[in-house]
Amino acid sequence: MNHLIILPVAIYLGAGFLIPLIARKDEVLAGIAGVLFTFLVFITSLFLSIDVFTNGRIVYFAGGWEKPLGIALMLDPLSCLFLLMTNTITFIIMLYSTVYMKKFTGVPYFYTLFMIMLAGMNGILISMDIFNIYVFFEVASIASFTLVAFGLKAEELEASVKYTVMSIIASTMITFAIALIYGLTGTLNISAFMSSSAGLSPVHLWFIAGLLLSGFALKTALVPFHSWLPDAHSMAPAPISAILSGMFIKVVGLYVLIRITTNIFITLPQIRIVLLLFGVFSMLFGGLMAYGQKNIKRLYAYSTISQIGYCAIGLGIGGYLGYLGVLMHFIAHGFSKALLFLNIGAVEYMTGTTEADQLKGLNDRMPVTTLFGSTGMLGIAGVPPMGNFWSKLIIIIAAIQAGYPGIAVLCIIVAVITLGYFLKLQRTVYYSRAEESVKAEAPKMLLLPMGILAVLVFISGILLIPGIRQHSLDKAVSVMENFSYTDIKTGDLQ
Amino acid sequence: MIIYILVALMFFTGLYGIIAKKNIIKIIVGVNIVGYVTSLLFVIFGYKWDGIAPILTQDMNYSQFVERAVDPLPQALVLTSIVIDLAFVAFLAALAIRIFERYGTFDIDKIRRLKG
Numbered sequence: 001m002n003h004l005i006i007l008p009v010a011i012y013l014g015a016g017f018l019i020p021l022i023a024r025k026d027e028v029l030a031g032i033a034g035v036l037f038t039f040l041v042f043i044t045s046l047f048l049s050i051d052v053f054t055n056g057r058i059v060y061f062a063g064g065w066e067k068p069l070g071i072a073l074m075l076d077p078l079s080c081l082f083l084l085m086t087n088t089i090t091f092i093i094m095l096y097s098t099v100y101m102k103k104f105t106g107v108p109y110f111y112t113l114f115m116i117m118l119a120g121m122n123g124i125l126i127s128m129d130i131f132n133i134y135v136f137f138e139v140a141s142i143a144s145f146t147l148v149a150f151g152l153k154a155e156e157l158e159a160s161v162k163y164t165v166m167s168i169i170a171s172t173m174i175t176f177a178i179a180l181i182y183g184l185t186g187t188l189n190i191s192a193f194m195s196s197s198a199g200l201s202p203v204h205l206w207f208i209a210g211l212l213l214s215g216f217a218l219k220t221a222l223v224p225f226h227s228w229l230p231d232a233h234s235m236a237p238a239p240i241s242a243i244l245s246g247m248f249i250k251v252v253g254l255y256v257l258i259r260i261t262t263n264i265f266i267t268l269p270q271i272r273i274v275l276l277l278f279g280v281f282s283m284l285f286g287g288l289m290a291y292g293q294k295n296i297k298r299l300y301a302y303s304t305i306s307q308i309g310y311c312a313i314g315l316g317i318g319g320y321l322g323y324l325g326v327l328m329h330f331i332a333h334g335f336s337k338a339l340l341f342l343n344i345g346a347v348e349y350m351t352g353t354t355e356a357d358q359l360k361g362l363n364d365r366m367p368v369t370t371l372f373g374s375t376g377m378l379g380i381a382g383v384p385p386m387g388n389f390w391s392k393l394i395i396i397i398a399a400i401q402a403g404y405p406g407i408a409v410l411c412i413i414v415a416v417i418t419l420g421y422f423l424k425l426q427r428t429v430y431y432s433r434a435e436e437s438v439k440a441e442a443p444k445m446l447l448l449p450m451g452i453l454a455v456l457v458f459i460s461g462i463l464l465i466p467g468i469r470q471h472s473l474d475k476a477v478s479v480m481e482n483f484s485y486t487d488i489k490t491g492d493l494q
Numbered sequence: 495m496i497i498y499i500l501v502a503l504m505f506f507t508g509l510y511g512i513i514a515k516k517n518i519i520k521i522i523v524g525v526n527i528v529g530y531v532t533s534l535l536f537v538i539f540g541y542k543w544d545g546i547a548p549i550l551t552q553d554m555n556y557s558q559f560v561e562r563a564v565d566p567l568p569q570a571l572v573l574t575s576i577v578i579d580l581a582f583v584a585f586l587a588a589l590a591i592r593i594f595e596r597y598g599t600f601d602i603d604k605i606r607r608l609k610g
Contacts, residue, residue: 131571138578145585154596155607161589165512168525168582175532175575176505182568183539231608 005060005075007044008083008122009136011037016115023108031098034111038087038094041122045087049080053471059128072128072189077475079125082255085331086121086247088456089338096342096449097239100349104237110150114240117143121251130178131188133256137174140252141167141219144244148236159231166218166228173215177208184208190264191485197267209265213274216260220253222312223281226305230289233301238345241297245304246338250330254311258326261315262480272316279312280410287417296344296429297354299421300337303380306414307333313407314395321398323480325391327473332387332460336379339453343373346442346450356425361434369442370430372450377426379457381419387460497538505531518590518600522583529579533572540568 015037023030052058052075061070075083097114101107120140127133145167149160182188184204185196197205218225233245261271286306293299307329314326346369347362348354363370379386392415399408441447463473508531511524545564550556590600597605 131574135574135578138581142578142581142585149589149592152592154593157589157593157596158605158608161518161586161593161602161605164582164586164589165521165525168528169509169512171578172505172509172528172532176535178571179532179535179539182536182571235608 002058002060004044004048005058005073005126006062008041008048008087009119009126011041011044012115012119012122016112016119019111019115020108023111027107030108030111034115035091035094035098037115038091038118041118042087042091045080045083045122048075049084052077052080053475071132072191073126074128075126076479077472078258078479079255081327081331081472081476082251083122083125085334086118086125086251089246089334089453090118090243092449092452093239093242093338093342096242096345096446097237099443099445100239100345101237103349104151110147110237113143113147113150114243116140117147117243117248121248124251125255128191129189130181130193134171134174134178137219137252137256138171140248141171144240144248147240148232148244150237150240151235156235159228159235163228163232166225170215170218170225173211173218177211177215180204180208180211190259194264194485205265205268209260209268209271212260213257213271216253216256217278220249220257220308220312221282221305222253222275222278222308223285223305224278226282226285229305230298230301233304234295234297238341238348241301242338242341242345245301245341246334249304249308250311250334254308254315254326254330257312258315258480262318262323263483272318274316275312276316276404276407279309279314279316280407281309282306282312283309283414284410287414287421291417291421291424294356295354296347296356296359296425297341299356299425300340300344303418303421304333304337306418307337307380309414310392310395310411313411314398317395317398317402317404317407319398319402320477320481321394321401323477324473325395325398327476328387328394328464329391331463332391332457333380335453335456335460336376336386336388339372339376339450339457340380342446342450342453343369343376346446347373349446350440350442356429359429360432361437362430364434364437365439366441367439368447369450372447372454373430374426375454375457377422381422382415383419385461386457387463390461390464501531501535501538504534516601516603518586518593518602521602522586522590525586526579526583529575529582533575533579536568536572536575540565 019030019033022033057074057076060073062073063070101110117140120136120143123136124133127136145160145164148163149156181193184200185193187193221229233241236244261275265271282305286302286309290299290302290306293302310329311326314322314329344354350366351359353359379388382389382392396408396411399411462468505528508524508527511527512521515521515524542564546562548563548566550559593605594600
């Protein structure tokens with residue numbers, strides 16, 4: 001059973017290199033194989049998640065080496081939540097890209113890069129060794145730089161250059177921190193580092209924490225480090241924007257930040273204050289910048305910065321409610337932002353533009369697409385039945401309880417701003433009158449994935465119903481509240 | 495101690511190349527330098543004066559071996575990080591060629607179609 005833990009990485013690595021070979025015979029078959037492989041990983045991660053949520057975490061040492069030597073892999077409820085979300089959204093996006101990517105050339109390489117990126121993302125989620133996390137982080141990052149530039153238009157290349165150079169700065173900081181960790185403690189295993197970090201001087205610990213924090217905050221696009229995100233996420237092909245905005249920045253950035261703040265540097269509570277500041281600035285800046293955007297994809301990208309700010313605030317506040325808010329918000333935002341990017345992709349597929357000025361009266365032309373788009377927008381804006389409403393509410397209550405009433409007020413103001421720019425977009429683009437309107441709905445294979453996501457946006461709030469919450473979110477929150485490196489039942493990590 | 499200061503100096507040289515230079519090729523050189531610095535730091539942590547290769551032969555006793563052998567793990571890590579840096583540089587170079595085809599320049603101040 002424990003050996004299954006490496007499957008989410010191994011299947012994608014194998015499939016990534018198998019698909020170009022299949023595509024030599026038949027390109028349609030390659031698309032079907034891509035969908036089947038993502039479905040296989042989705043089923044595997046569902047299976048693993050059920051096991052982890054019922055029986056507790058899985059600890060595995062790669063290559064059969066015993067504790068101090070082998071590379072520690074681990075799946076606990078927190079990483080399972082991210083794993084399941086990633087692979088659900090991936091499967092839905094893969095369905096979409098089989099049709100959407102037809103207008104590009106070299107589609108088999110798209111599948112290869114996409115799957116290598118996912119292998120990297122899943123690898124980060126199962127690793128418990130800091131160098132292993134770094135290697136998978138780079139695998140995912142390099143694939144994502146290439147995917148941003150996939151269309152090879154001038155703007156896409158420009159966005160990719162900015163994204164690559166910024167990410168290299170981040171990864172240099174992280175490598176430096178890893179070198180320092182190894183030089184000062186002689187280990188790279190996170191739990192062994194934990195036990196020997198007590199002997200480090202506070203200056204060293206602060207330096208390492210600062211390097212790691214700024215490196216991963218850059219990948220999360222928290223505000224002083226955000227400048228690459230609007231370019232990269234607005235220029236990538238729609239399915240890639242959806243996975244980058246929906247899951248990539250959360251796995252590569254937020255997940256590692258959660259591990260750093262709650263599991264690794266527990267002796268440095270000041271990290272939370274820094275995260276809180278980053279979060280407030282991201283939330284305000286992203287929300288205000290989104291208001292003035294002309295390009296719809298760029299607006300969505302700024303909205304991602306704003307919403308990831310909420311996650312950072314929840315993480316900075318801490319406590320049961322803060323952590324619950326983070327998890328709920330990343331789930332709800334992942335579904336709704338993926339839906340919005342797929343939706344604008346369908347609009348682009350039919351009309352050829354994403355500029356708000358050139359689009360009018362979409363409701364008359366594409367009623368079903370408009371319906372799904374409105375669902376996603378109301379979802380992110382936090383209209384009551386959707387998951388985002390509850391997550392924002394939880395974060396606001398947590399802020400008040402922790403004694404930050406100012407931040408709670410700012411959260412409410414940004415929520416209103418968010419609703420404002422989405423309503424403006426709906427009025428000018430979706431529900432306006434156009435002089436001539438020919439009904440031209442998007443193809444069914446583009447509508448189906450959007451439909452699945454729209455349903456998921458609607459029902460993601462049920463995760464908070466007490467009976468379901470105890471078995472899913474509460475277990476992940478308990479990992480963040482008190483993580484133990486030694487566990488008799490499932491085996492020690494040290 | 496002086497060796498760490500030199501490493502820091504080299505790191506800031508590379509960072510200066512990435513941040514302050516306007517030419518993409520010079521930025522790539524900066525990326526290269528920064529990559530070398532991190533590799534160098536790893537190797538320094540594993541280095542021993544007058545060290546021997548970490549291979550245990552029959553005529554050595556353990557305590558002598560532990561005292562003299564260099565740490566092999568940083569060298570394995572450096573290999574990985576060199577490969578990653580190579581991927582970065584190769585990708586950026588390919589991107590720079592494409593950029594030159596589209597924009598006709600390497601100057602990042604002139605490569606500015608994305609705004610707002």
